[in-house]
Amino acid sequence: MAGHGGSVAGSDAEVERLLDVLAAEGGRRTAARRAIVAAFVATAGAVTADELTARVQADAPDVNQSTVYRVLEALEAAGAADRAETGREAAAWHLVAGDHHHLRCSVCGRVEEVGTDAVAALAAAVEAETGFVLSDHLVLTGRCARCGRR
Amino acid sequence: MAGHGGSVAGSDAEVERLLDVLAAEGGRRTAARRAIVAAFVATAGAVTADELTARVQADAPDVNQSTVYRVLEALEAAGAADRAETGREAAAWHLVAGDHHHLRCSVCGRVEEVGTDAVAALAAAVEAETGFVLSDHLVLTGRCARCGRR
DNA sequence: GTAATTGCAAAGCTTTTGCAATTTA
DNA sequence: TAAATTGCAAAAGCTTTGCAATTAC
Numbered sequence: 061m062a063g064h065g066g067s068v069a070g071s072d073a074e075v076e077r078l079l080d081v082l083a084a085e086g087g088r089r090t091a092a093r094r095a096i097v098a099a100f101v102a103t104a105g106a107v108t109a110d111e112l113t114a115r116v117q118a119d120a121p122d123v124n125q126s127t128v129y130r131v132l133e134a135l136e137a138a139g140a141a142d143r144a145e146t147g148r149e150a151a152a153w154h155l156v157a158g159d160h161h162h163l164r165c166s167v168c169g170r171v172e173e174v175g176t177d178a179v180a181a182l183a184a185a186v187e188a189e190t191g192f193v194l195s196d197h198l199v200l201t202g203r204c205a206r207c208g209r210r
Numbered sequence: 211m212a213g214h215g216g217s218v219a220g221s222d223a224e225v226e227r228l229l230d231v232l233a234a235e236g237g238r239r240t241a242a243r244r245a246i247v248a249a250f251v252a253t254a255g256a257v258t259a260d261e262l263t264a265r266v267q268a269d270a271p272d273v274n275q276s277t278v279y280r281v282l283e284a285l286e287a288a289g290a291a292d293r294a295e296t297g298r299e300a301a302a303w304h305l306v307a308g309d310h311h312h313l314r315c316s317v318c319g320r321v322e323e324v325g326t327d328a329v330a331a332l333a334a335a336v337e338a339e340t341g342f343v344l345s346d347h348l349v350l351t352g353r354c355a356r357c358g359r360r
Numbered sequence: 361g362t363a364a365t366t367g368c369a370a371a372g373c374t375t376t377t378g379c380a381a382t383t384t385a
Numbered sequence: 386t387a388a389a390t391t392g393c394a395a396a397a398g399c400t401t402t403g404c405a406a407t408t409a410c
Contacts, residue, residue: 088364088409109400124367129400144351145295150399163342178339182332189328191355192313198350201294205341238384238389259375274392279375300374 074101078155081138082131095120096131106144106152106162142197154197161197165204172204224251228305231288232281245270246281256294256302256312292347304347311347315354322354 078097079089087093099115100107107115109132113125132153135141144152144162152162152171161179163172176196183194228247229239237243249265250257257265259282263275282303285291294302294312302312311329313322326346333344 178335185328194352202344
């Protein structure tokens with residue numbers, strides 16, 4: 061494999077891009093940040109801060125969880141990551157990609173994905189009505205097909 | 211005023227209705243539940259468990275916060291109340307009314323309301339696509355008009 | 361050199377839970 | 386009397402924060 065520690069082609073560039081995003085706001089390129097961002101990029105979908113910390117520490121055991129939280133917060137502030145509150149459990153973090161949203165069942169807790177298409181019209185309506193620009197990663201709550209309505 | 215402790219005309223009936231809802235699931239009518247439900251009904255919009263506890267304790271100082279949490283949970287399970295996670299802060303609880311949703315700005319934290327009309331089409335699309343029935347009280351995140359997009 | 365970043369540990373906050381005592385049906 | 390409910394206190398879980406040491410610029 062090219063790159064360091066099992067990275068995938070293309071990922072390195074994405075990691076650097078995100079470090080650039082942080083650097084653009086006065087941030088610095090540190091080993092910890094690179095490890096965290098790399099682990100984040102290597103993640104398919106959403107992760108909790110806890111899961112991400114575990115993945116980071118698999119490669120870089122010295123990186124502390126509080127640093128993970130701080131980097132996630134910095135990415136969020138820069139608009140590169142989204143924190144999706146899921147309710148009872150820890151927040152789910154995504155890199156901003158904008159291709160799906162989440163549906164969380166308030167009965168069984170299961171989380172499904174739904175494409176952005178269904179939400180696009182809503183986003184337009186909300187923006188027209190209120191000027192509010194919806195996130196690329198919403199968490200919509202309700203009852204899943206299995207748990208039914210009541 | 212009619213009724214006990216500054217209640218408003220019509221509210222008493224609503225309080226009893228909610229106690230009925232709980233009773234229908236095997237619940238019992240207790241003084242604590244009546245105080246909590248009354249305070250909840252007397253609240254215009256959303257409250258946190260903490261705020262609700264304060265209001266309850268203004269009239270009934272002996273009611274414990276854990277009881278407030280348990281009643282909210284029971285109302286949620288009965289479909290009479292909705293817990294809306296707002297992100298950093300405590301969850302916002304609503305009686306199910308179904309006339310609006312919330313928009314939370316991830317930059318400034320401000321929460322706006324938006325009517326159900328804008329969401330109705332989304333709800334239909336999501337249900338058609340996934341069988342998922344959206345909640346009557348969603349919390350949609352994004353950036354408000356003031357904070358703009360980035 | 362200066363400001364940002366980090367690790368560590370501790371604190372903060374909301375929410376949940378165990379249990380004995382009390383109350384409702 | 387049996388089951389549900391309550392208060393109290395403690396625990397749990399996620400996230401944030403103070404601070405001194407380190408590191409990037």
